[in-house]
Each structure stands twice: as structure tokens, then as C-alpha cells.
Amino acid sequence: MTISESKTTVASVSEVIRQKIQGGCYKPHEFIREASVAQELAVSRTPVREALRALVSEGWLEAIPNRGCRVAAWTQQDAREVFDIRLVLEPMAVGLACHRIDADTLNRLDSLCRSMEVLTEKVETRPEVRNQIAALNLEFHQAMVNASGNSRLIGVLESLVRSSLISRNFANYDIGHLRRSMRHHAEILQAVRAGNQEWVENIMRAHLLAARTLHMDA
Amino acid sequence: MTISESKTTVASVSEVIRQKIQGGCYKPHEFIREASVAQELAVSRTPVREALRALVSEGWLEAIPNRGCRVAAWTQQDAREVFDIRLVLEPMAVGLACHRIDADTLNRLDSLCRSMEVLTEKVETRPEVRNQIAALNLEFHQAMVNASGNSRLIGVLESLVRSSLISRNFANYDIGHLRRSMRHHAEILQAVRAGNQEWVENIMRAHLLAARTLHMDA
DNA sequence: TGACTTTATATTGCATGCAATTTTGGATTT
DNA sequence: AAATCCAAAATTGCATGCAATATAAAGTCA
Numbered sequence: 001m002t003i004s005e006s007k008t009t010v011a012s013v014s015e016v017i018r019q020k021i022q023g024g025c026y027k028p029h030e031f032i033r034e035a036s037v038a039q040e041l042a043v044s045r046t047p048v049r050e051a052l053r054a055l056v057s058e059g060w061l062e063a064i065p066n067r068g069c070r071v072a073a074w075t076q077q078d079a080r081e082v083f084d085i086r087l088v089l090e091p092m093a094v095g096l097a098c099h100r101i102d103a104d105t106l107n108r109l110d111s112l113c114r115s116m117e118v119l120t121e122k123v124e125t126r127p128e129v130r131n132q133i134a135a136l137n138l139e140f141h142q143a144m145v146n147a148s149g150n151s152r153l154i155g156v157l158e159s160l161v162r163s164s165l166i167s168r169n170f171a172n173y174d175i176g177h178l179r180r181s182m183r184h185h186a187e188i189l190q191a192v193r194a195g196n197q198e199w200v201e202n203i204m205r206a207h208l209l210a211a212r213t214l215h216m217d218a
Numbered sequence: 219m220t221i222s223e224s225k226t227t228v229a230s231v232s233e234v235i236r237q238k239i240q241g242g243c244y245k246p247h248e249f250i251r252e253a254s255v256a257q258e259l260a261v262s263r264t265p266v267r268e269a270l271r272a273l274v275s276e277g278w279l280e281a282i283p284n285r286g287c288r289v290a291a292w293t294q295q296d297a298r299e300v301f302d303i304r305l306v307l308e309p310m311a312v313g314l315a316c317h318r319i320d321a322d323t324l325n326r327l328d329s330l331c332r333s334m335e336v337l338t339e340k341v342e343t344r345p346e347v348r349n350q351i352a353a354l355n356l357e358f359h360q361a362m363v364n365a366s367g368n369s370r371l372i373g374v375l376e377s378l379v380r381s382s383l384i385s386r387n388f389a390n391y392d393i394g395h396l397r398r399s400m401r402h403h404a405e406i407l408q409a410v411r412a413g414n415q416e417w418v419e420n421i422m423r424a425h426l427l428a429a430r431t432l433h434m435d436a
Numbered sequence: 437t438g439a440c441t442t443t444a445t446a447t448t449g450c451a452t453g454c455a456a457t458t459t460t461g462g463a464t465t466t
Numbered sequence: 467a468a469a470t471c472c473a474a475a476a477t478t479g480c481a482t483g484c485a486a487t488a489t490a491a492a493g494t495c496a
Contacts, residue, residue, distance in 0.1 A: 045448095049449090068448065
């Protein structure tokens with residue numbers, strides 16, 4: 001794990017820590033010490049401090065005064081909370097999007113859909129494509145939400161979804177579930193193309209509810 | 219303006235800057251310089267930096283790399299965005315709350331309602347009570363949202379509402395609007411007491427829509 | 437032995453100094 | 467006079483050192 005680009009040091013450090021949390025390199029409730037990160041990345045404690053605070057406000061870590069920051073633990077309760085909020089905000093987002101989305105974005109979503117469908121049919125022989133599907137799925141949802149044009153909505157959903165880890169985990173999906181999910185995506189896209197707000201809101205709700213039962217019952 | 223309590227320096231500095239923004243002491247788009255704040259409050263630049271970054275993530279300021287932070291300007295677009303989101307999240311919150319609210323909270327809400335009603339009848343002779351009403355109104359909404367039990371929902375709405383300034387401004391309300399708003403509060407409370415989710419969701423939507431037309435059309 | 441105090445260590449919180457970047461004012465050129 | 471360039475000032479970004487605080491461990495007393 002190494003510092004990637006040449007933006008600010010804080011951004012690079014944040015990125016590294018985020019990836020390490022996602023990758024399971026830091027475990028839930030594990031404290032992340034400023035000094036160790038600083039030494040490991042060969043920077044001073046100052047940018048590390050700022051990166052940690054940023055990650056706290058993004059929901060990746062929780063801060064305990066005078067004790068430091070530790071990786072946020074993910075409980076069933078947390079999963080339910082995030083799903084409950086997504087269940088009202090994402091339909092709202094696509095509902096807004098269907099009135100103002102442009103052709104370029106539609107094409108991009110189309111291509112994401114097709115890529116995911118292709119990968120889906122490979123999942124039984126090459127299980128590792130699940131991660132690629134998860135990444136594309138995240139892109140799809142984000143592109144949809146971005147098309148809503150409500151910058152606060154975009155920000156809220158971004159932080160909810162990115163920190164949730166759920167969207168990176170398609171492990172519970174068998175081939176049937178995956179295919180249904182792909183059909184949902186295609187239908188969401190159709191409904192947006194048609195500019196039919198009620199349709200898109202409801203198919204999005206169905207999409208999320210299907211996902212919820214998979215994640216929560218398992 | 220002075221540092222109040224003896225928690226961490228960062229928290230104190232944040233508090234002071236927040237108040238100065240609310241109070242109009244810093245104007246929209248005005249840059250807040252680390253050095254000047256540090257000197258003014260007799261602390262070093264380090265806690266000021268951290269406070270500024272916190273305020274950025276709360277939506278009070280916007281950060282421009284290598285340029286500093288400036289007070290976020292509030293546009294009609296921003297107001298619309300916040301209202302649109304509140305319009306789906308607050309009904310959801312009270313809908314959840316009506317199934318799990320406890321007697322103490324209900325009493326507290328009751329007392330807030332009565333206080334606001336009393337103040338409302340004084341508003342024509344003593345205009346300065348508008349600020350008190352606004353403060354109690356904020357408390358009322360927050361107590362309601364807190365009763366939802368969804369910590370992320372609470373956090374999202376807190377940051378949306380607190381940074382919006384709109385809820386602190388009852389200037390556009392004539393006595394008729396104020397009385398209607400108070401009736402809404404009472405009815406929300408009744409509906410929550412009755413545990414009637416659909417009722418409380420809809421009266422909350424009506425409450426917010428009434429407020430929106432006042433704020434947006436003005 | 438068990439509870440309490442004390443001391444040592446680890447860690448965050450804050451201050452200060454220097455480097456890097458951006459802005460600004462004036463000098464220079466066309 | 468307008469535009470361009472350059473240098474000085476202002477400002478953020480980062481590093482380092484010290485102080486304050488919390489944790490852990492050792493020691494003391496009943």
C-alpha cells in the first residue's frame with residue numbers, strides 16, 4: 001500500500017487508510033494511531049491527524065476524545081439504518097433525475113448495465129468477477145444519483161453508501177439474485193428514459209428492498 | 219465573542235466561528251484566515267485549522283485548496299435542495315418515532331409546544347420573541363427526529379437543518395402563519411401519541427410544504 | 437489477597453517554525 | 467496605455483517538539 005498521486009498529503013493519506021479499512025487490513029474497533037500511520041507512510045503526524053478527522057466525518061472511523069480514532073464497527077442496526085434512508089433517498093434521486101438526465105449520462109449508464117450483465121454470466125465460472133460487478137454497481141447508483149442535480153442529496157448518499165461496505169459485498173447473491181438485480185438496473189434505466197417518475201421511484205424501491213432482504217436475513 | 223467552556227480547543231473555536239457566521243459577523247464568501255482567528259482567540263493555528271475543516275464538513279464553509287476556507291453562500295438553489303430532502307426525511311423520522319417514542323419525550327414536546335404557543339401570542343407586541351420561537355421550533359424538530367432512533371438520520375438532518383439558517387428565520391411569518399405552524403406542531407404531537415404513522419407523516423409534510431412556500435416565494 | 441495509590445508509558449492535543457503555493461503590486465516592454 | 471513578467475508579501479501545507487491526558491503497571495497498605 002503506497003501513496004498514489006501528487007495531490008495534497010492529507011488526501012493521499014485518507015485514501016490509503018480508506019482502502020486499508022475496506023480491505024480489512026484494519027479491523028472493526030481497532031484503533032488507528034497517528035504515529036504508526038505517519039511512520040508507515042513517511043509523513044508527519046499533522047496530515048495524518050487531518051486525514052483521520054476527515055474519515056471520522058465520512059463515517060469510516062469514530063473519534064473518542066483524547067483516545068484517538070478507531071474503525072467503525074458495522075452492526076445489523078447500522079445496516080438497517082442505512083437501508084431505511086437509502087430506501088427513501090434513492091427513489092427521490094432517480095425521480096428527480098428522470099426529468100433532467102442528459103443523453104451522455106444515459107449512454108454511460110447503458111454501458112455500465114451491459115458490462116454488468118456480461119460479468120454476471122461469468123460469475124459461475126469465475127467467482128472473482130463479483131468484485132467487478134460490485135464496483136460497477138456502485139458506479140451505476142452514483143451516476144444515477146448525480147443526475148438528480150441535488151448536490152446535498154448526492155453528498156449524503158455518497159457518504160452513506162461508500163462507508164457502508166454493503167454495496168461492495170455481493171457474496172450473498174446467487175446467480176438468480178444477480179440476474180434479477182441486473183433486470184432491475186435495466187428497468188430503472190428504461191423508466192428514466194421514459195421520464196416516468198412514479199415508475200422509476202417504484203422500481204428503485206423494489207430494487208433496494210430485494211437487496212435488503214438478502215443482506216439483512218443472511 | 220469569547221471561548222466559553224473547557225472542552226477541547228478545537229470544539230471551542232468551532233463554536234465561536236459557527237456563531238459568528240450565524241450572527242452575520244462573517245459574510246457569505248468572506249475568507250476566514252487561520253492566522254487572524256488564531257490571534258483573535260489567542261490560540262495557535264493548529265486547532266483553528268482543524269475547526270475550519272470540521273465546519274467545512276458540516277457545510278458552514280467551503281474549502282478551496284491552497285486558498286483557505288470561505289463562508290458558504292446561501293442560494294435559492296441551496297434552500298430548495300435542503301427543503302426537498304427534509305420533505306422526505308422528516309416525515310420518515312416522525313413515522314419511525316411514533317412507534318417508539320417514550321412518555322418523557324412526549325411531555326417535553328408538549329411543553330415545547332405550549333411555550334411556543336404562548337410566545338406566538340406575544341409576537342405582535344414584542345417582535346423579538348420571534349428568535350425564541352425559532353429556537354424552540356428547532357428544539358421541537360430535533361427532539362422529534364431524535365425519537366426516530368435512526369442515528370444516521372439524526373445526523374443527516376442535524377447537519378442539514380443547523381447549517382441552513384432558514385429554521386432560525388421566522389421573519390416572513392405573519393401571525394396567521396405562526397398560528398398555523400403552532401397548530402401543525404400540536405397535530406404532529408397528537409398523531410405521534412396516537413401512533414398513527416400515516417397521519418404523522420402527512421401532517422409533517424404539510425407543515426414543511428407550508429414553510430417552504432413562505433421561504434421560497436419570499 | 438484485594439483494593440487503592442502512585443508512577444511510568446503511550447497517545448493525543450497544541451504551539452511553533454519552515455517550506456510551498458498563491459496572490460498582489462509594481463516595474464518593464466510593446 | 468495595456469499587457470506581461472517578476473519579485474515581495476500573504477497564506478496555506480507540513481514537520482517537529484513539547485505539554486496535557488489517559489492507560490497500564492507496579493507498588494503499598496489494609
